[in-house]
Amino acid sequence: MQTEAAVLRISIAVSLLVSALGIGFGLMSGSFSITFDGVYSLLDSAMSLLTLFAARLITSYARDEGISERLKERFTMGFWHLEPLILALNGSLLIALTLYALINAVSSLLAGGRALEFGWAIGYAVITLLLCSVMGFTERRANRRLQSDFIRLDMLGWVMSAGITAALLVAFSIGYLVESTPWAWIVPYVDPAVLSLVCLVLIVMPVSTVRKALADILRVTPAELKAHVDEVATATCEKYGFLSYRAYVSRMGRARKIELYFMVPEEGAKRHLREWDALRTEISEALGDAGPDRWLSIVFTTDSVWAD
Known part of the structure; x- marks a missing residue:
């Protein structure tokens, strides 16, 4: 965890694991919120791969290491411009995905909710919350020294994922406890309701990153x-x-x-x-x-x- 590339490689590997868990457990439990979490992690993995590639180009050019002569001739001003472009794209995709999930959650609420298997859902939430929390803490500690915008955004992604999962765990636990009580009528609404609340919180989190990236793209003077x-x-x-x-x-x-x-x-x-x-x-x-x-x-x- 001594370099930006090393941190991002570990993040990509864990993101792929979380994505596989989310999609698998989501299908088994019938939970759209878990499936959303898995797709979110998959998108995060794809963007992290792109981020890692750009970080290597930027660092190699700045240090004049490992860059082919053809690339040097094509990009004589370096590759720094890739960073705000990727940050803007990443943040915009996170906002779009969260907005899509919010629309689906509201639609499900209006349609009477959906049934799900709480045992699988709770198991997924516990495992994923642990993974997301460890990655968020690890990247935060590493970035105190590296001071990388790429890692900062990636850390934000883990924090957002941990927030989603924690909310899911609380909601699924409540749903499991009331399943055989007079409050059982709320069970079908648990999954879309908690997803709606999480999306409302998360949709604004990447906004500052996108705003800063757009300022860099437009060359606004700091x-x-x-x-x-x-x-x-x-x-x-x-x-x-x-x-x-x-x-x-x-x-x-x-x-x-x-x-x-x-x-x-x-x-x-x-x-x-x-x-x-x-x-x-x-x-x-x-x-x-x-x-x-x-x-x-x-x-x-x-x-x-x-x-x-």
């Missing part, structure tokens, strides 16, 4: 990063007597792209290339976060046409 760049650029202008600057900042998933243009007066432009490079190094250190996911360009010019 205010906090722009403020920091402006602060460094202003201090540089004051220190070296530059006339002004232009700053262009964007975020693409984990990548931060910064372009800085400094307007230099004619009399101050007569420096050796080594001096300009030393000044670039100074600005880079002031900006900080000089990792493989930062794309930094610094230009000095006497003509503002090159900056606007």
Whole structure:
């Protein structure tokens, strides 16, 4: 669990196991909510595979490891743009799937509910809740160090699955206890009712992830990063007597792209290339976060046409 790829590989394996359990137990118990849980896990597994592929591309390109020359020629700006695209797709699919389940649950309630086998349902809920809780806790602990948006979304998926399963376990237990009592008339409504409540809660959870991913896709300037760049650029202008600057900042998933243009007066432009490079190094250190996911360009010019 030391790398992003290792965490995602384990998540995919457990997701496939949960999916198989959900679909199998759902068919045996006659529960649409369990079947939904299995399909949800299957979708999560498919998206995790895509996420793992993209994470490998991004990391390999940033570190210049294991990328073919053909890919380098086709994608000279790297693969960072894949991250927000996948996050937006993943979050949108989760919302769509939850909305579909909600519609089916309401339809079932209006039709008088459905009968199910509580023994199989409770057994499934106990096993799956344990698996989801362990994975959510494990990914949360791993991501404290890795700080990956991919893992964060995957962890959200496990938390959502654990929430679904916990609600199912409570509902199935109640249904089992009242099955032979005067309250037995509520039994057919247990499955669609709890699924409706779970969907209403879960449908809003991926919204923030989709919103952030769309902001990255649309290249919305992150205010906090722009403020920091402006602060460094202003201090540089004051220190070296530059006339002004232009700053262009964007975020693409984990990548931060910064372009800085400094307007230099004619009399101050007569420096050796080594001096300009030393000044670039100074600005880079002031900006900080000089990792493989930062794309930094610094230009000095006497003509503002090159900056606007």
